[in-house]
Amino acid sequence: MLQILAQLIVSGISVGMIYAVIAFGYQLTFATSKTLNFGQGEALMLGSLVGWTVVAYTGYWLMLPVVLAFGLVQGAVVERLGVRQAIKTKSESGWIMATIALGIIFRNLAENIWGRDALKFPSPLPETPIALGGVRVLPMEIAIVVGAIAMMAAVELFNRRSIYGKAVVATANDRDAAGLMGINTGRVITFSYALSSLAAAFAGVLIAPVTSTGAAMGGALGLKAFAVAIIGGLSSGVGVVVGGVILGITENLTGYYISTGYKDVPGLVLLLLVLSFRPAGLFGRATIKKV
Amino acid sequence: MLKIEKLVAGYGKVRVLQEVSITVPKGQLVTLIGSNGAGKTTTLRAISGMLKPESGTVMLAGADITGMPSHEIAKRGLAHSPEGRRVFSTLSVADNLELGAFTRAIGARPRGEIRQDRERMYEMFPRLAERRAQFAGTLSGGEQQMLAMARALMLNPEVLLLDEPSMGLAPLLVEEVFATIARLKERRVTMLLVEQFAAAALDVADYGYVLENGRVTVSGEAAKLRGDPAVRAAYLGAAH
Known part of the structure; x- marks a missing residue:
């Protein structure tokens, strides 16, 4: 009994970390521009499929930089085509429709290039589970957790240590004041979209060896990660990790103890509860403002 | 000019x-x-x-x-210390000053000695020196004003x-602000x-x-x- 519970929790954690990385991407663009890429799930899907094509020639590790670079470009394209104009005209909702539309276009594109079926993604690590105290873990599941944390830590380090990272934080704090420092805040916003899609593309090639890939993989992941971003708060890095893991675990528990048919319900119920009682998210902080 | x-x-x-x-x-x-x-x-x-x-x-x-x-x-x-101070609240005092010199750090303006200039700001505004590691959002209004001026000066x-x-x-702080402005004027x-x-x-x-x-x-x-x-x-x- 306990062993099953432990098993469900452990495999919930790795899925949860994928949600966390995508949700982290939502946070990146929200911080600088107060906008989100609702095609984030499709960014993950595209990254994953590009990785699937490239991995056949290069192997897994050399494929990673190609996919990350692709993610950067794809995110920058989304910002230029879908978001920039909406920010310029201070449109409240233009970016919502534009990023959803771009997501649908990307999905159609992917269906035409790679087809509609799920594709098996070669795993860089052995596919036999390791037994850890009675719990069976795939090496790739461990790699997901490590990769996800490394990715978020790298961005955090960049933001805290480098002058360009500080310029990103400054833009998030106060865009006008950042402009007065000589920071090209329009470029910072493009960059945060690029980084956000990079995170999604990275998540896509992390999870693909475990779940397979395909043009349809993005929608549900993007939506669940959105729930995680709301649950964890759009401003808290720790929040998305905790939120992602909570969602990953509850999904697994519900799927096993209740029914796989209800797998998605608890996360969305949690989302509704958080929206009602803590709209800033479980870890969202009220920003300090002095007048 | x-x-x-x-x-x-x-x-x-x-x-x-x-x-x-x-x-x-x-x-x-x-x-x-x-x-x-x-x-x-x-x-x-x-x-x-x-x-x-x-x-x-x-x-x-x-x-x-x-x-x-x-x-x-x-x-x-051109440096502008804006109305309402507009310091970067989730960055430290030191980082705020560093960003004041952003154009110098990226080579758009003569670089000079950014770190030394920051030390000079700490001499000019000793309160900022004491609080260099603190988030700017936690400073008092007067301290934030000092920071906004120092940050603008970091542009040279x-x-x-x-x-x-x-x-x-x-x-009392108003007097201090005007004394600082007078000192800047002496430095042309x-x-x-x-x-x-x-x-x-x-x-x-x-x-x-x-x-x-x-x-x-x-x-x-x-x-x-x-x-x-x-x-x-x-x-x-x-x-x-």
Whole structure:
């Protein structure tokens, strides 16, 4: 009994970390521009499929930089085509429709290039589970957790240590004041979209060896990660990790103890509860403002 | 150094500035006084690119900067300590100062010694030295004002715009702010100062402009404006 519970929790954690990385991407663009890429799930899907094509020639590790670079470009394209104009005209909702539309276009594109079926993604690590105290873990599941944390830590380090990272934080704090420092805040916003899609593309090639890939993989992941971003708060890095893991675990528990048919319900119920009682998210902080 | 001619600017359809012309010579301190809503802050915003002017010209060191985005104007050496301080609240005091020198760090302006300049700011504002590792959002209003001024100075600006540096501060801190401005003047920093405390501003300035309903109504040497009966009655709180 306990062993099953432990098993469900452990495999919930790795899925949860994928949600966390995508949700982290939502946070990146929200911080600088107060906008989100609702095609984030499709960014993950595209990254994953590009990785699937490239991995056949290069192997897994050399494929990673190609996919990350692709993610950067794809995110920058989304910002230029879908978001920039909406920010310029201070449109409240233009970016919502534009990023959803771009997501649908990307999905159609992917269906035409790679087809509609799920594709098996070669795993860089052995596919036999390791037994850890009675719990069976795939090496790739461990790699997901490590990769996800490394990715978020790298961005955090960049933001805290480098002058360009500080310029990103400054833009998030106060865009006008950042402009007065000589920071090209329009470029910072493009960059945060690029980084956000990079995170999604990275998540896509992390999870693909475990779940397979395909043009349809993005929608549900993007939506669940959105729930995680709301649950964890759009401003808290720790929040998305905790939120992602909570969602990953509850999904697994519900799927096993209740029914796989209800797998998605608890996360969305949690989302509704958080929206009602803590709209800033479980870890969202009220920003300090002095007048 | 800074020359504004017939500047017209506003928000949407509301025109705030009507052909404002101001000259700030190199090494001088010019002050812009006037009542609330006269357009003082709007003037500074239109100069630094936070607001796009409708017409008129802004010349910085002989180059036309009218309508440029603020980050381009900063690269040309104009620093603006804005109304409401606008410090970066989730960054440390040290990081705020470093970002003041962003244009230098990326090579858009002469680099010089950024770290040494920061130490100089700590000497000038000892309170900031004590709080260098703290988030700027946790500072008191007076400390945030010091930080906003120090951050602007980190640009090594050709011209420094100061918007209401005394706003909301206790009287003792107001004195400190004006003492700092006087020290900057001794160092020949070219400044355009917007102030509600007109008397104190005219005491420290070389030259003054009075703004009324978006127009310059009176201008002249600061000493003369202090003696002008109309200015005294309207802005210096003198008895009639």
